[in-house]
Amino acid sequence: MIKQNTVSHYTVEDDLVVPEASDHFVLTSYVKDIIDRALVYLHAGYPVHFAGPSGTGKTTLAFHLAAQWGRPVTLLQGNEEFVSSDLTGKDIGYRKSSLVDNYIHSVLKTEEQMNRMWVDNRLTTACRNGDMLIYDEFNRSKAETNNVLLSVLSEGILNLPGLRGAGEGYMDVHSSFRAIFTSNPEEYAGTHKTQDALMDRMITINIGLADRDTELQILHARSDLELNESAYIVDIVRELRGNEHETKHGLRAGIAIANILSLQGMKPRYGDKLFHSICYDVLSMETAKIQRAGHSIFHEMVDDVIRKICPPVGPATIKTSTQKMKVVE
Numbered sequence: 001m002i003k004q005n006t007v008s009h010y011t012v013e014d015d016l017v018v019p020e021a022s023d024h025f026v027l028t029s030y031v032k033d034i035i036d037r038a039l040v041y042l043h044a045g046y047p048v049h050f051a052g053p054s055g056t057g058k059t060t061l062a063f064h065l066a067a068q069w070g071r072p073v074t075l076l077q078g079n080e081e082f083v084s085s086d087l088t089g090k091d092i093g094y095r096k097s098s099l100v101d102n103y104i105h106s107v108l109k110t111e112e113q114m115n116r117m118w119v120d121n122r123l124t125t126a127c128r129n130g131d132m133l134i135y136d137e138f139n140r141s142k143a144e145t146n147n148v149l150l151s152v153l154s155e156g157i158l159n160l161p162g163l164r165g166a167g168e169g170y171m172d173v174h175s176s177f178r179a180i181f182t183s184n185p186e187e188y189a190g191t192h193k194t195q196d197a198l199m200d201r202m203i204t205i206n207i208g209l210a211d212r213d214t215e216l217q218i219l220h221a222r223s224d225l226e227l228n229e230s231a232y233i234v235d236i237v238r239e240l241r242g243n244e245h246e247t248k249h250g251l252r253a254g255i256a257i258a259n260i261l262s263l264q265g266m267k268p269r270y271g272d273k274l275f276h277s278i279c280y281d282v283l284s285m286e287t288a289k290i291q292r293a294g295h296s297i298f299h300e301m302v303d304d305v306i307r308k309i310c311p312p313v314g315p316a317t318i319k320t321s322t323q324k325m326k327v328v329e
């Protein structure tokens with residue numbers, strides 16, 4: 001595992017995202033393989049699309065990739081309410097300028113000029129400057145909103161109908177412009193079916209759940225829990241995923257449990273009631289619905305997995321910042 005000082009958090013200043021170094025980005029061979037392939041596609045001039053379930057690291061990969069690319073980054077977040085002008089820009093009205101010439105006091109000459117005022121939005125700025133565009137969850141925007149990307153990605157032309165009146169209806173896209181898209185094809189609420197024409201213009205890398213080592217390194221990097229203790233959490237989450245009921249937790253649930261435990265000075269132990277409860281709560285999203293003979297078997301299922309994976313609590317009492325727990329042996 002290599003922890004790289006490259007990226008995973010960023011600052012936003014005047015709409016421009018500048019990727020910054022982070023100690024927390026984890027680059028295992030699994031992650032590196034994805035980034036290397038994506039860089040090859042970007043160098044060949046193709047936009048890259050990371051597609052996969054929630055919490056698999058798509059956005060983090062997109063920012064890391066953008067940092068590797070080295071150009072300024074413009075960020076767009078897919079939105080159901082967006083219309084094309086939210087991507088490209090719009091006329092914000094007219095500017096009126098008038099000149100009053102009274103040089104010869106008996107002659108008053110006035111001249112008025114009306115100019116349309118156009119403001120670029122993020123896509124236009126990125127195309128103009130040759131930035132890297134990250135369009136996160138782009139399928140949350142309607143297909144007709146994203147149509148403007150078709151000519152950008154294939155012909156290198158941005159269509160700006162709003163500027164037609166000013167004789168500037170099209171703009172050549174800067175040759176350094178690139179785009180990284182992310183989407184979750186499994187998400188139904190609030191997403192739109194992406195048109196094939198757009199998908200056809202990007203190279204899609206399917207991001208599944210990371211291998212165990214990557215998941216472990218990420219969980220360890222994102223919490224202060226020791227590596228061997230982190231491994232118990234990773235195995236619990238993976239075991240529940242592999243369960244016949246197929247729970248769909250991504251990386252976040254494990255990170256959350258590890259963070260809570262390390263902040264409380266706790267360790268994942270079978271029989272520690274608080275630990276069991278934390279697992280019920282954090283992992284309850286889908287599994288809570290699982291029933292047998294009319295009652296939820298979710299807690300039993302989690303208890304079973306914890307028993308299989310974690311060592312039991314020792315004879316000492318477990319100290320947490322808020323309470324002392326009685327050991328259950």
Ligand SMILES: Nc1ncnc2c1ncn2[C@@H]1O[C@H](COP(=O)(O)OP(=O)(O)OP(=O)(O)O)[C@@H](O)[C@H]1O
Pocket residue numbers: 008024025026027031052053054055056057058059060061182184218221222251252255
């Ligand atoms: N390579 C990595 N190094 C360190 N942390 C990572 C890495 N990949 C993912 N993570 C962490 O895993 C969590 C989920 O990652 P991320 O938000 O990128 O997933 P996502 O697939 O974009 O999720 P969603 O589809 O729900 O937006 C985050 O806390 C992120 O910081």
